Amino acid sequence: MMFSGGCQCGAVRFTVVGKLGRASICHCRMCQKAFGGPFGALVSARIAEVTWTRGDPRRFASSNKVQRGFCGDCGTPLTFEYAGDWIDLSIFALDDPGVAPPSLQLSPEARQGWIDHVGEIPVRDLSEGQAGAAHYAGIVSNQHPDHDTETWPER
Numbered sequence: 001m002m003f004s005g006g007c008q009c010g011a012v013r014f015t016v017v018g019k020l021g022r023a024s025i026c027h028c029r030m031c032q033k034a035f036g037g038p039f040g041a042l043v044s045a046r047i048a049e050v051t052w053t054r055g056d057p058r059r060f061a062s063s064n065k066v067q068r069g070f071c072g073d074c075g076t077p078l079t080f081e082y083a084g085d086w087i088d089l090s091i092f093a094l095d096d097p098g099v100a101p102p103s104l105q106l107s108p109e110a111r112q113g114w115i116d117h118v119g120e121i122p123v124r125d126l127s128e129g130q131a132g133a134a135h136y137a138g139i140v141s142n143q144h145p146d147h148d149t150e151t152w153p154e155r
Contacts, residue, residue: 003045004053005094007071007078010144010152011055014078016089018049023091023100027115028107030062034070035077035090038112042080042088043100050087053148095146 003020006013021044031040057069057078069079080088091100105111126136144152 003094003096003099004148005089006054006144007074007076007093008143009071009074009076010149011073012052012057012071012076012078013054013144013148014089015051015053015148016045016049017051018046020045020100021086022104023102024104024106025102026106027109027111029110030066031080031107032110034062034068034080038115039105040077040080041091041097041102043091043094044086044088047085047087050089054152 001017001019003016004014023041023043025039025041027039032038034040055071058072059067059069059079059081062068065082067079067081068077069081070077076093077090078093079090082088091097091102094100142153
């Protein structure tokens with residue numbers, strides 16, 4: 001099995017050759033801040049099976065035991081690194097995040113109460129209608145595609 005992923009700008013890319021481990025979402029305040037969201041979604045992989053194929057993540061010691069890897073160019077959260085043979089990778093940094101559905105929630109005491117009601121929040125599809133066309137008019141994405149490229153940005 002092989003999985004690939006990387007940051008938003010494409011400066012850091014990785015592959016995992018092997019099985020992915022436990023997928024979880026963590027509601028702790030450190031994950032909320034590191035991911036800039038209500039939780040961190042992470043999947044474990046054996047360090048020996050992870051190869052950084054373009055660039056290397058920068059790291060921040062978010063505690064005395066944990067380092068968090070991120071892209072130094074665009075800031076995309078990439079890893080949660082604790083001692084041992086495993087590394088946790090951001091699920092949404094994977095090219096196909098659907099391969100790692102979370103099966104466990106961690107730190108529920110810090111979980112935001114509104115998470116339970118996300119499905120009830122009204123939806124506005126910006127890709128349809130006049131408002132959507134105006135919103136997207138002229139936007140050119142600089143985001144790296146969800147697959148490996150020989151060079152980036154492409155010329």
